[in-house]
Amino acid sequence: MNDVIQLIKNHRSIRKFKEKPLNEEQINAIVEAAQSASTSSYYQAYSIINITDPKLKHELRQVSGQSYVENNPNLFVFCADMNRMMTSQSEEIQEKMKQNIENTEFFMMATIDTALAAQNAVIAAESMGLGICFIGSLRNNIKRVNDLLKLPKYVIPLFGIVVGYPNENPELKPRFNTDAILFENEYHLKKEAIEVYNKTTESYYEKRSTNNRKDNWSHQIGRKLTKPIRMDVASFVQSKGLNKH
Amino acid sequence: MNDVIQLIKNHRSIRKFKEKPLNEEQINAIVEAAQSASTSSYYQAYSIINITDPKLKHELRQVSGQSYVENNPNLFVFCADMNRMMTSQSEEIQEKMKQNIENTEFFMMATIDTALAAQNAVIAAESMGLGICFIGSLRNNIKRVNDLLKLPKYVIPLFGIVVGYPNENPELKPRFNTDAILFENEYHLKKEAIEVYNKTTESYYEKRSTNNRKDNWSHQIGRKLTKPIRMDVASFVQSKGLNKH
Numbered sequence: 001m002n003d004v005i006q007l008i009k010n011h012r013s014i015r016k017f018k019e020k021p022l023n024e025e026q027i028n029a030i031v032e033a034a035q036s037a038s039t040s041s042y043y044q045a046y047s048i049i050n051i052t053d054p055k056l057k058h059e060l061r062q063v064s065g066q067s068y069v070e071n072n073p074n075l076f077v078f079c080a081d082m083n084r085m086m087t088s089q090s091e092e093i094q095e096k097m098k099q100n101i102e103n104t105e106f107f108m109m110a111t112i113d114t115a116l117a118a119q120n121a122v123i124a125a126e127s128m129g130l131g132i133c134f135i136g137s138l139r140n141n142i143k144r145v146n147d148l149l150k151l152p153k154y155v156i157p158l159f160g161i162v163v164g165y166p167n168e169n170p171e172l173k174p175r176f177n178t179d180a181i182l183f184e185n186e187y188h189l190k191k192e193a194i195e196v197y198n199k200t201t202e203s204y205y206e207k208r209s210t211n212n213r214k215d216n217w218s219h220q221i222g223r224k225l226t227k228p229i230r231m232d233v234a235s236f237v238q239s240k241g242l243n244k245h
Numbered sequence: 246m247n248d249v250i251q252l253i254k255n256h257r258s259i260r261k262f263k264e265k266p267l268n269e270e271q272i273n274a275i276v277e278a279a280q281s282a283s284t285s286s287y288y289q290a291y292s293i294i295n296i297t298d299p300k301l302k303h304e305l306r307q308v309s310g311q312s313y314v315e316n317n318p319n320l321f322v323f324c325a326d327m328n329r330m331m332t333s334q335s336e337e338i339q340e341k342m343k344q345n346i347e348n349t350e351f352f353m354m355a356t357i358d359t360a361l362a363a364q365n366a367v368i369a370a371e372s373m374g375l376g377i378c379f380i381g382s383l384r385n386n387i388k389r390v391n392d393l394l395k396l397p398k399y400v401i402p403l404f405g406i407v408v409g410y411p412n413e414n415p416e417l418k419p420r421f422n423t424d425a426i427l428f429e430n431e432y433h434l435k436k437e438a439i440e441v442y443n444k445t446t447e448s449y450y451e452k453r454s455t456n457n458r459k460d461n462w463s464h465q466i467g468r469k470l471t472k473p474i475r476m477d478v479a480s481f482v483q484s485k486g487l488n489k490h
Contacts, residue, residue: 001274004249004372008278008365029246031427033253035420037364038379041469042462044421053430079432084425085470088439088463096471104479104488105384111353112381112403115360119282120253122361123368127249134283136357139350150431158357175280176289180329182276185298186395187324194333217287218333224286225330226341234349234490243349243488245479 007126012172014131015066017164021073026128030076030163033124034117045082045106046114048121049149051075051160056148060160063144064137073164077138077145078118080110082154082242098241101154107243114158125163135160142236153241171208174200194218252371257417259376260311262409266318271373275321275408278369279362290327290351291359293366294394296320296405301393305405308389309382318409322383322390323363325355327399327487343486346399352488359403370408380405387481398486416453419445439463 001009022030031048039045051057054070060077061070069075082101086094100106122132136159138145145157175181177200180193198216205215237243246254267275276293284290296302299315305322306315314320327346331339345351367377381404383390390402420426422445425438443461450460482488 002372004252005274005278005369007249008369009281011281011283013283028423029250031423032420033250035423035426036254036256038256038258038367038377040379040381042418042465044426046426047432047434048427049432050427050429056430084434084439085466087434087436088443089467093467093471097467099476100470100474103476104482105475108356108384108403108478108482109381111356112360115357116364119361119364120368122283123365124250124253127247132283134285136285136354139353148431150433152432152434155432158353173287175277178273178276178280181280181289181291182293182295184295185301186393187292187294187397187400188395189292189329189332189397191332194329198333220287221330222334222338222342225345226338229345230350231344231348233353237349237353243479 008123010172011126012170013133014166014168015068015133016166016168017072017131017162018167019073020165022130022163029128030121030124034121037116037120039113039116040109043085043109043113045080045085045110046117047079047081047084047155049077049079051077059148060138060145063141064135065140066135066137068133068162069135069160072162075160075162076121077149077157077160078114079151079155079157080114082106082110083152086154102241102244104243104245107237111158118159118161121161129165130163131166132161132163135162139230139233142230142233146236146240156237156240156242174204253368255417256371257415258378259411259413260313260378261411261413262317262376262407263412264318265410267375267408274373275366275369279366282361282365284358284361285354288330288354288358290325290330290355291362292324292326292329292400294322294324296322304393305383305390308386309380310385311380311382313378313407314380314405317407320405320407321366322394322402322405323359324396324400324402325359327351327355328397331399347486347489349488349490352482356403363404363406366406374410375408376411378407380407384475384478387478391481391485401482401485401487419449
């Protein structure tokens with residue numbers, strides 16, 4: 001296993017940071033790494049908002065509910081962005097582009113583009129000894145985040161990433177065995193693969209150093225997903241002109 | 246700039262490969278790297294189909310229109326997968342989970358999860374001296390890919406990745422200057438940033454060693470997006486139980 005794969009496999013979410021912020025060179029390296037990811041048809045359909053205003057961080061923490069959305073040296077919000085594509089065209093062409101920009105295919109495409117860029121940013125950050133945590137909980141009130149960041153039509157916030165020097169060293173969280181994720185030529189999920197994983201996660205939750213409990217993957221899924229989650233995201237996305245048909 | 250960031254910034258899509266396929270150890274490293282990515286709420290909402298059957302590769306090439314979808318040592322199809330989450334539950338709980346699994350928030354979440362995993366796979370592959378190309382053109386006939394791979398309800402193919410030892414050395418394709426992508430605290434796109442980039446891409450298309458032409462980013466966007474693209478993706482996704490409300 002080479003050093004890069006070692007780095008990737010050593011990923012843990014970091015939620016406690018030292019106070020030291022990133023310097024400009026580090027921020028540039030992270031953003032340029034993000035931009036080096038593959039992008040569908042050269043669209044580069046994303047933007048990154050670097051949150052430096054403490055008041056804004058506080059507001060975003062209110063949305064997320066997570067203290068580390070406020071208490072971090074650096075917070076970046078990753079947005080799917082098709083406004084740049086539209087802005088580059090005359091009004092006449094924009095009108096003809098809407099059929100694509102507003103459909104589900106382009107919503108998928110921009111979401112994928114943004115996530116590929118974000119994961120490159122993560123690996124770049126971790127390669128510099130930094131730790132990160134994705135903040136999907138910004139979608140707890142996606143409209144509020146949108147308004148705070150003054151996002152125009154065709155731009156939506158997908159998630160944040162907090163970055164900084166780690167001030168904790170959490171355990172690795174076990175993933176599914178490969179046979180539950182990787183198939184050959186056709187999809188073939190064995191129920192036993194889930195059972196095996198439930199035993200693995202049971203043991204993980206029992207033994208980990210903090211917040212240990214009796215739990216497993218399936219219980220967690222069932223517990224969470226029987227309650228409605230972020231039911232306003234769909235109408236918000238449509239209100240921004242995306243995923244409309 | 247450290248070696249990892251150097252590797253990331255050196256990314257080019259590779260479309261011509263030597264015949265030598267990956268060995269099992271390399272495939273495992275790539276898949277385990279994928280699985281090490283962050284995953285929303287521990288869902289791990291993706292599956293990877295390793296395409297080893299030459300007939301299947303040929304069929305997928307028909308969908309894509311790209312010769313390298315057939316002519317490659319290794320092809321992986323990345324799927325957003327919420328079937329695993331559903332399968333782990335009793336029928337009664339599944340019924341209650343549908344409100345989430347079938348909504349846009351979860352479609353976004355699974356798409357993001359899959360793309361984060363894929364980008365880790367890419368970096369792992371490139372760290373071993375391999376080249377890759379994303380194959381979004383599998384969505385040219387997403388229903389056909391779905392049927393060929395026998396994907397169940399709640400699983401959809403997002404894209405492929407071809408992987409192998411590079412047999413070409415294409416130029417780096419210039420990205421937007423950082424000031425067109427990165428904003429501070431609020432979104433603020435300057436039109437000039439697009440104009441600057443059009444000059445950059447004009448020069449790139451004029452000077453590159455193959456397929457050089459008079460073109461720029463805005464022209465390319467306008468030319469492509471005024472024609473309807475993959476208008477069937479939306480109804481396909483809904484037919485699989487996703488993005489329904």
